[in-house]
Amino acid sequence: QVQLVESGGGLVQAGGSLRLSCAPSGRTFSRYAMGWFRQAPGKKRQFVAGISWSGTITNYADSVKGRFAITRDSAKNSMYLQMNSLKPEDTAVYYCAAVEVPSDSSIPPRDVWEYDYWGQGTQVTVSS
Numbered sequence: 614q615v616q617l618v619e620s621g622g623g624l625v626q627a628g629g630s631l632r633l634s635c636a637p638s639g640r641t642f643s644r645y646a647m648g649w650f651r652q653a654p655g656k657k658r659q660f661v662a663g664i665s666w667s668g669t670i671t672n673y674a675d676s677v678k679g680r681f682a683i684t685r686d687s688a689k690n691s692m693y694l695q696m697n698s699l700k701p702e703d704t705a706v707y708y709c710a711a712v713e714v715p716s717d718s719s720i721p722p723r724d725v726w727e728y729d730y731w732g733q734g735t736q737v738t739v740s741s
Contacts, residue, residue: 615639615730617709622735625699629739633694635709635732641690646714646721648728649683649694651705651737658708662694663721666714672721677703699739706734 621633635647648663662673662683671683680699685692692709710728714721722728 617711617730617732619707619709619732619735622707622737624738624740627699627701627739627741629699630695630697631699631737633696633707633709633735633737635692635694637690637711637730642711643687643690644713645711645730646719647685647692647709647711648721648723649692650708650710650725651703652708652734653705656705658725660723660725661707663723664692665719665721666717669717670720672723674723696737699737701739701741703737704739705737707737708732708734 616638618636649661650658651661652658660674664671664683664685668685680697682695709732711730712728
């Protein structure tokens, strides 16, 4: 069974940094686009960042552009989200997701419904 496992969440003060990790198990996600989403209490799950197979294509939500960086390490079959200059409004449960795509030039999807595999989430809390 395919599983995505997130780690690295926690409590941090505004202006601080955290690095989230996503480690798939059960298969190699080498031909999959992957993404990070977040969901705050009472709100819909929203796109944060996406990355193509090789990592050459990335896209970001406007709210995190310039502060967050998504990367992946094929050798470790893992994906990361480096979060800098964190704000209280970044507080949410963060989820990693994956979907098989036809090529490395495919733009990582931005919609929840486009992803087939999800992790259980990791809590990120930013205090003011």
